[in-house]
Amino acid sequence: MRHSYPTHIPQCVLITGATGGFGNAFANRFAALGSKIIVHGRSQEKVEALCAALDVPTYPLIFDICDKAATLRAIGAIPSEFQNIDLLINNAGGALGLDKAYEADLDDWETMIEMNNTSLVRITRHILSGMVSRKAGHVINIGSIAGNWPYPGGNVYNAVKAFVKMFSLSIRADLQGTNVRVTNIEPGIAETAFSVARFKGDTRKAALVYANTTPLTAEDVAETVVWAATLPPHVNVNTLEVMPTKQSFGPLTVERTL
Ligand code: 8X3
Numbered sequence: 470m471r472h473s474y475p476t477h478i479p480q481c482v483l484i485t486g487a488t489g490g491f492g493n494a495f496a497n498r499f500a501a502l503g504s505k506i507i508v509h510g511r512s513q514e515k516v517e518a519l520c521a522a523l524d525v526p527t528y529p530l531i532f533d534i535c536d537k538a539a540t541l542r543a544i545g546a547i548p549s550e551f552q553n554i555d556l557l558i559n560n561a562g563g564a565l566g567l568d569k570a571y572e573a574d575l576d577d578w579e580t581m582i583e584m585n586n587t588s589l590v591r592i593t594r595h596i597l598s599g600m601v602s603r604k605a606g607h608v609i610n611i612g613s614i615a616g617n618w619p620y621p622g623g624n625v626y627n628a629v630k631a632f633v634k635m636f637s638l639s640i641r642a643d644l645q646g647t648n649v650r651v652t653n654i655e656p657g658i659a660e661t662a663f664s665v666a667r668f669k670g671d672t673r674k675a676a677l678v679y680a681n682t683t684p685l686t687a688e689d690v691a692e693t694v695v696w697a698a699t700l701p702p703h704v705n706v707n708t709l710e711v712m713p714t715k716q717s718f719g720p721l722t723v724e725r726t727l
Contacts, residue, residue, distance in 0.1 A: 490661025
């Protein structure tokens with residue numbers, strides 16, 4: 470017997486950080502489903518190149534996520550044919566540094582909070598009003614296993630991703646009765662430019678993170694995002710943690726006196 474299950478195709482998808490590894494994969498997957506794509510990025514050149522490569526209507530949204538005025542200006546200027554956003558993917562963000570808390574750069578910490586939290590709540594707040602008034606929509610946040618599991622040097626990165634998780638769950642409570650869905654996708658180690666950014670361009674150090682193992686790919690993560698987004702509207706995936714098979718849990722450490 471042929472198995473069939475209803476799917477829901479978002480009509481207009483806004484992806485932040487769309488020119489990076491995950492974002493690019495999301496844009497391609499939703500374009501393949503026929504969704505219109507609002508492509509956000511900081512580099513006009515990269516955003517325009519991605520828009521040109523997608524075979525669906527696209528709108529370029531260019532701003533630095535840490536710039537509040539530019540963010541509000543750009544979102545406020547989205548043309549009417551792209552205003553009915555029914556899927557917001559908050560993908561922009563990232564890690565800076567892997568130093569111990571007492572050695573880390575305070576500017577890196579503040580920037581991580583801006584990139585991963587301040588900008589995410591700002592964009593979400595602006596897009597959510599339309600979703601609520603249309604009684605339809607889905608916010609998918611790209612969290613991380615780092616929001617669930619502490620690790621040495623993770624400090625503020627782990628904390629900002631824990632914020633994203635709790636923000637996702639908490640706004641779900643507020644959205645009861647609106648039909649608007651919220652999902653936090655929590656990937657483990659995934660090979661993208663994430664580590665190059667974390668290690669500030671040190672590609673050798675970044676490559677070691679993925680050496681001799683099989684990390685997730687951007688396509689693996691895109692598959693989970695597409696799955697959550699295309700489930701019928703009465704189904705809400707709250708959180709989805711996904712790791713490569715070759716990643717799992719370590720023991721807690723115990724300091725011992727010899
Ligand atoms: C990135 C995954 O494992 O480096 O969000 O924290 S991990």
